[in-house]
Structure formats: C-alpha cells, structure tokens
Amino acid sequence: MSFSPATRLRRQSAKTAPVFAALGDSTRLGLIAKLTNGAPQSIAALCDGEPLTWQAISKHLRVLEEVDLVSSVRHGRESLYSLNSGPIDLARAYIDLVSAQWDGRIERLKALVER
Amino acid sequence: MSFSPATRLRRQSAKTAPVFAALGDSTRLGLIAKLTNGAPQSIAALCDGEPLTWQAISKHLRVLEEVDLVSSVRHGRESLYSLNSGPIDLARAYIDLVSAQWDGRIERLKALVER
DNA sequence: CAATTGCGCAATAAAAAGGTTGCATGTCTG
DNA sequence: CAGACATGCAACCTTTTTATTGCGCAATTG
Numbered sequence: 001m002s003f004s005p006a007t008r009l010r011r012q013s014a015k016t017a018p019v020f021a022a023l024g025d026s027t028r029l030g031l032i033a034k035l036t037n038g039a040p041q042s043i044a045a046l047c048d049g050e051p052l053t054w055q056a057i058s059k060h061l062r063v064l065e066e067v068d069l070v071s072s073v074r075h076g077r078e079s080l081y082s083l084n085s086g087p088i089d090l091a092r093a094y095i096d097l098v099s100a101q102w103d104g105r106i107e108r109l110k111a112l113v114e115r
Numbered sequence: 116m117s118f119s120p121a122t123r124l125r126r127q128s129a130k131t132a133p134v135f136a137a138l139g140d141s142t143r144l145g146l147i148a149k150l151t152n153g154a155p156q157s158i159a160a161l162c163d164g165e166p167l168t169w170q171a172i173s174k175h176l177r178v179l180e181e182v183d184l185v186s187s188v189r190h191g192r193e194s195l196y197s198l199n200s201g202p203i204d205l206a207r208a209y210i211d212l213v214s215a216q217w218d219g220r221i222e223r224l225k226a227l228v229e230r
Numbered sequence: 231c232a233a234t235t236g237c238g239c240a241a242t243a244a245a246a247a248g249g250t251t252g253c254a255t256g257t258c259t260g
Numbered sequence: 261c262a263g264a265c266a267t268g269c270a271a272c273c274t275t276t277t278t279a280t281t282g283c284g285c286a287a288t289t290g
Contacts, residue, residue, distance in 0.1 A: 009148035017141040024136025025278090026128045029209075033124035036216030044236060056279050058237075063277095077236050077287040085217050092210045094144075095203060101151030102200050140248090159266060171249050173267075178247095192257040192266050235288070240281105247276070258265075 009097050016094045019087045022067045027052065028060050032083065035070065040080035124212050131209045134202045137182045142167065143175050147198065150185065155195035 003011070023029060031046055043061065047054045061081055064070045069087045072079045118126070138144060146161055158176065162169045176196055179185045184202045187194045 006148055006152055009151065010145055013141045013144035013148065017139055017144050019139075020135050020144070021139025024132055024134075024139040026132040027278095029128035029132050029135070030125055032213060033121055033128060036124065036213055037121055042236075052278095053280065054237080055239095055281085059278075074237095079237070083213075083217060085214070088210060088213055088217065092207070092214065095207045095210065098147060098151060098198075098203055099200070099207065102198060102203065142248090157266075167248090168250065169267080170251085170269095174248075189267095194267070231290105233289085236286090238285090239283085242282105243278100243280080245276100245278080248274090250271105250273085252271090253269085255268080256266090259263085260261100 005097055005101055009094070009101070012094055012097070016090055019067050019069065019091050020094075022063050022069055022087075023091065025060070025063075027057075028064055031057070031060060031064065032069065035081060035083040040073070040082040042078040042080055044078065046081065120212055120216055124209070124216070127205075127209055127212070131205055134182050134184065134206050135209075137178050137184055137202075138206065140175070140178075142172075143179055146172070146175060146179065147184065150196060150198040155188070155197040157193040157195055159193065161196065 023032075027050065030050070034046055035041065043054055043058050046061070047057050050057055061070060061072070065072060065081075067087055068084055070081050070083055072081045074080075138147075142165065145165070149161055150156065158169055158173055161176070162172050165172060176185060176187070180187060180196075182202055183199055185196050185198055187196045189195075
C-alpha cells in the first residue's frame with residue numbers, strides 16, 4: 001500500500017521526534033560537531049572547552065546514545081564515543097519530506113482554489 | 116575568511132539548536148505535517164484529531180512561532196497558521212554538514228593514522 | 231605501590247516543559 | 261441583539277531536564 005506524503009509524515013513523527021529532541025540542545029550539537037572530527041573520543045576529551053562538569057557532559061552523551069546518535073565502547077578506563085549515521089539519516093529524511101511538501105504547496109493551493 | 120566544516124558546525128550550533136528543540140516533540144511534528152497540506156489553518160482546525168485542549172495546541176504553535184517555523188495572521192476571529200521554510204532550511208543545512216563530515220570520516224581517520 | 235585519571239552512580243536542587251482549568255474578549259450568525 | 265465560536269491570557273500543577281556535589285572503583289603512571 002502507498003501513503004500520501006502527509007500521512008507518511010504523521011507516521012514518522014513518533015519515531016523522529018526523539019531524535020530532534022536530542023539534537024535540540026547546543027551543548028549536544030557541539031558534542032556532535034566534535035565527534036565529526038574522525039576518531040572516537042573519550043568523555044574527558046569531549047569535555048575540553050565546555051563550561052560544564054564531566055558528569056553533565058556524560059549525561060548529554062547518554063541522551064545522544066539513547067536515540068542511537070552515538071555509541072560508546074569501553075577501552076581501558078575510558079569510554080570512547082563515536083557518531084552513528086542512522087538517526088541523522090532519519091532526521092534528514094523527515095526534513096526532506098517537509099521540504100518536498102513545502103515546495104509543492106503553491107500547486108496544492110492552486111488546486112484547492114480551483115476546485 | 117574560510118572555516119573548517121567542524122568550526123562552522125560549532126558556530127551554527129547555537130542558532131540551530133532551538134529549531135531542533137522545537138521539532139523535538141511529536142505533537143509539534145504532527146502540527147507541521149498538517150500545515151504542509153497547503154492552506155493556512157486555524158487553531159481549531161489544527162486541533163482536529165489531537166487528544167489535547169486547544170490551549171495546549173496553541174502553546175505548541177507559539178513554540179513553533181518563536182523559532183519562526185510558523186507564522187500566524189489574524190483573520191476575523193481566527194488565527195491562521197502557516198509554515199515557513201527558513202528554519203527548516205537551516206536545520207537541513209546543519210544535518211547536511213554533519214552528514215558530509217560523516218561521509219569523510221574514513222578518509223580523515225586514515226590521514227590521522229598515517230600522520 | 232601510591233597517586234592520579236576517567237568514569238559510573240546516586241542524591242539533590244533549580245528551572246523548563248507540557249497540560250489543564252477558568253475567565254475575558256472580540257467576532258460571527260440567526 | 262443573544263448565543264455560539266475562536267482565541268488570548270493567567271494561574272497552577274506535574275513531570276522532565278539540566279547541572280552540581282559527593283562517593284567509590286578500576287585502570288594508568290611515576
């Protein structure tokens with residue numbers, strides 16, 4: 001079966017909202033930015049420059065991990081965090097759907113008026 | 116002057132985080148989905164199907180309006196809400212930057228190891 | 231092996247988010 | 261004009277979020 005874009009949007013909302021919520025904090029976005037630098041990084045490394053305690057940073061990382069935006073691996077005494085692409089693709093797909101709808105809104109408005 | 120992608124990401128974080136935060140709620144995502152349908156819609160119309168009071172919906176709309184994801188115009192006794200593309204493009208740009216970094220991470224890792 | 235480093239976990243505490251109810255007001259409609 | 265409708269505004273409550281401090285412990289290091 002096939003669904004209209006609007007319907008697909010609504011069905012995706014529940015899955016995607018938590019990802020957006022995790023992205024909705026400048027500290028966490030900053031952490032993600034750092035994690036794009038390549039190698040997995042420890043909490044201590046990720047704390048560098050942030051005006052927060054490492055515990056706070058650790059909590060933020062756990063928030064990101066809960067929606068699978070990052071993964072952590074224990075390596076000796078440190079936890080190494082790295083970025084996952086899955087949820088990012090999900091968020092991008094949602095935004096693309098909205099944008100696509102946005103781009104078509106003029107035509108739909110015309111169709112609505114002409115009906 | 117030109118900046119590295121990672122630097123641009125960090126500079127954009129403060130501006131983009133509030134937009135993601137506004138998107139980080141399934142009710143609000145649902146409202147956005149409805150607003151992609153074309154014509155501007157009243158609060159009453161947007162309440163249709165939602166299991167919340169119109170006051171709650173109104174609050175959600177104000178959250179979206181604060182980050183300019185929607186605009187409202189008074190028309191007689193109703194407030195008509197419509198979608199804005201600006202913040203959506205902003206969010207998309209951020210995600211695209213992260214994705215681009217993600218796609219280049221293998222090369223950067225290699226470069227890091229070879230150094 | 232003593233000291234340091236890197237973290238996990240728990241207890242608070244303060245602030246923000248999400249919803250509801252109640253009341254007031256301007257706008258249509260019959 | 262009376263009544264229904266669509267909202268705005270405010271008070272209030274509950275839950276979640278964000279951040280801190282304090283304690284404990286395994287892994288490293290000199």
